[in-house]
Amino acid sequence: QGQLVESGGGLVQAGGSLRLSCAASGRTFSNYAMGWFRQAPGKEREFVAAITWNGGTTYYADSVKGRFTISRDNAKNTMYLQMNSLKPEDTAVYHCAASRSPYATGDFYRTLEVWGQGTLVTVSS
Numbered sequence: 735q736g737q738l739v740e741s742g743g744g745l746v747q748a749g750g751s752l753r754l755s756c757a758a759s760g761r762t763f764s765n766y767a768m769g770w771f772r773q774a775p776g777k778e779r780e781f782v783a784a785i786t787w788n789g790g791t792t793y794y795a796d797s798v799k800g801r802f803t804i805s806r807d808n809a810k811n812t813m814y815l816q817m818n819s820l821k822p823e824d825t826a827v828y829h830c831a832a833s834r835s836p837y838a839t840g841d842f843y844r845t846l847e848v849w850g851q852g853t854l855v856t857v858s859s
Contacts, residue, residue: 736761736848738830743853746820750857754815756830756850764808767838769793769846770815772826772855782828783815784838793838798824820857827852 742754756768769784783804784793792804803816813830829852833845 738850740853787836
């Protein structure tokens with residue numbers, strides 16, 4: 735099955751930056767698409783960004799486009815989310831997930847089979 739562990743969350747002021755990491759263990763995820771999702775208090779989990787197996791194509795939610803960058807290093811079995819120009823509305827628990835498909839198309843959420851526990855990002859105004 736494998737395991738995903740997020741890190742890099744914390745408290746940052748509005749306008750600041752954070753870099754989240756998602757480290758995989760137990761198996762390789764280099765052949766599969768991966769993504770980031772977030773869940774704010776009292777809200778449903780929402781899509782943030784996704785990346786295909788080789789990093790060739792990336793997808794972003796409109797709310798983070800131009801501010802966040804998703805990337806991966808398959809040699810390190812790790813995925814990243816660089817978050818710049820953070821806003822208070824970005825406050826949430828951020829989860830990474832791995833798909834059973836190489837591509838993040840179609841109903842991507844339904845293809846996800848491994849999830850991390852999440853890391854908390856708090857953006858103060």
